[in-house]
Amino acid sequence: MAQRESLRPGFEGSGFREVSMTIPVASDMEIVATAQVAAMGEYIDMPHDKIDEIKLALVEACINAFEHAHTRDDRVHLTFRVGRDEEDGPDFLEVEVLDQGKGFDHSIVEVPTPEKTFTGGKKRGWGLQIIRSLMDSVAITSGEWGTRILMRKYK
Amino acid sequence: MAQRESLRPGFEGSGFREVSMTIPVASDMEIVATAQVAAMGEYIDMPHDKIDEIKLALVEACINAFEHAHTRDDRVHLTFRVGRDEEDGPDFLEVEVLDQGKGFDHSIVEVPTPEKTFTGGKKRGWGLQIIRSLMDSVAITSGEWGTRILMRKYK
């Protein structure tokens, strides 16, 4: 009973709720992972349209890892965190997508434009741009060890 | 493109889809985890009533770990697997709930009955019984390292 009492909802303790998850490199697993965005988003009462935006950002990050990273472990590692910057600040949902793949230099990735997409014949190349547009903050670190995308959206 | 082609749905490759997940010992995290049961269950087109049964079994296993295990890492480790025993056999969804807690001897846990529950005043003690009733197979291993519950349900 004492134990139960200490488990009230809220952000007491570590100040965070963190759920980590590992998915295989396989089709549709990115959609299976989005269920966790919905669950964590609902946990902080995030509006559904914002949850949808985080879902799509996660989908894009996962399919990049599936398609480009050539991961050594055939897995993608996800971490979901809800928290606040300050006591009375807004809740956020943060998603980390980590692959142990070949890495890339995101500073030299060409930025897509609608014009190039339509007249130029290069239709792909929008994943990172979509992630940046839909999330409030995005940090990409990459190297020989792989790639980590850390993205956050406030409620 | 070649890479994409190899990622068709199905159980090719390892013969399994395995998603692992770690949740904190904290209230309502068991519900956040059930989102993964729904996602993996829908992935194999499992009927919704069966998905609900697996969800409840997972909830019971998680709250046991939260309440009784006194985990050393304040975490509960979950693994979800979909697969088949034989090529043309039915799909199953398997859930593993692992805690690094104090362990227990499940062979000496008293089996509850409605009579004891109503006349005896001991209302609790139904978690394991519910798990066994709702799942097709359940294996419990426990020791000083903690407790592992492996449970499976066929589509």
Added chain:
Amino acid sequence: MSESCKIVVERRGDVAIFWTDGYINNQGGEEIARQAYAQLDAGARALVLNLEKTRIVNSIGISILIEVLEKVMDRKGVLAFCNLTPTIDKTFRIMGLAQYAAIYPSQEQALQAVAATG
């Protein structure tokens, strides 16, 4: 947190109808118990719990509902459930709640049945 169960209660004569929405765990169960005892103290003879919008009741939640049932039976009252999902129905049967409380497919049937006991 949105996981917690919302409860709406309506009193119709000596019958109190409870609509739950969401997960019934220890907190949800205790909140139902609190409101049920308030209704009994205010003269309600029958309680109807409509669980249409609840998909999961854990074993702690059910154990609290069993306490409510015992209290209702002590007072010679009636407790009925309706609109249970197949999984909740199954769990209520496993734990024996179905032996002591009536379970009806619809709210209308539950209300008719409890009226007949009045």
Added chain:
Amino acid sequence: MSESCKIVVERRGDVAIFWTDGYINNQGGEEIARQAYAQLDAGARALVLNLEKTRIVNSIGISILIEVLEKVMDRKGVLAFCNLTPTIDKTFRIMGLAQYAAIYPSQEQALQAVAATG
């Protein structure tokens, strides 16, 4: 697998209406393209894509829809979308699809608009 997108097509005169249901990824996009080209070959002048039951279109799916749009424009046809979620609408605008294809809130409005171009 239930994740894959289901597509239903109905032909009304020279307009073909597509209803999608589920996730539009590369496979879903390619299936829409296949059926769209079949409709164009069978004389359809306008395509209306009703995405009411789709909550996620990934960037690969959108790039395939852009190829479909270009093919429709080459043939002097019309492509219209309707019933997009706010997130899909936003993504279509980011990628510029909204500059070349018309987006309508409802199927009725989409059908009226494409009829006016006929």
